[in-house]
Amino acid sequence: xDDCLFCRIVRRESPARLVKEDDLALAFRDTNPQxxxxxxxxxxxxxxxxxxxRPEDEPVLGRLLLMAQVIAREEGIVGGYRLVFNNGxxxxxxxxxxxxxxxxxxxxxxxxx
Ligand code: 5GP
Ligand code: ZN
Numbered sequence: 001x002d003d004c005l006f007c008r009i010v011r012r013e014s015p016a017r018l019v020k021e022d023d024l025a026l027a028f029r030d031t032n033p034q035x036x037x038x039x040x041x042x043x044x045x046x047x048x049x050x051x052x053x054r055p056e057d058e059p060v061l062g063r064l065l066l067m068a069q070v071i072a073r074e075e076g077i078v079g080g081y082r083l084v085f086n087n088g089x090x091x092x093x094x095x096x097x098x099x100x101x102x103x104x105x106x107x108x109x110x111x112x113x
Pocket of ligand 2: 001004005006011045046048088096097
């Protein structure tokens, strides 16, 4: 999508601190980190939200989770980590290109705010 911030990062038209990339997914550091490690993992193809995902998106959605697992190990996160998809404005989604938040390096409370 031409006007999507995260599509522009995929196309290298906007800068980002890249962490990992494969054929389906891209990971980069969040510019406003909410934890010592805060990385966003996105599909390279534009999908607006989890709610907009289709059955054929299943492989890429799985890839996001497994890329998070690998990055968490590589980042040396100890004591657990939090994985979050904000879905829709009411849940705090502000960028409408699916992104998995990987947060680590501090304790997390439940329920989330
Ligand atoms: P959301 O609120 O949609 O779940 O998360 C969007 C995330 O994208 C936020 O954590 C925000 O800090 C991050 N973000 C917004 N703009 C940029 C940007 O230009 N670059 C990077 N790396 N992260 C961004
Ligand atoms: Zn996009």
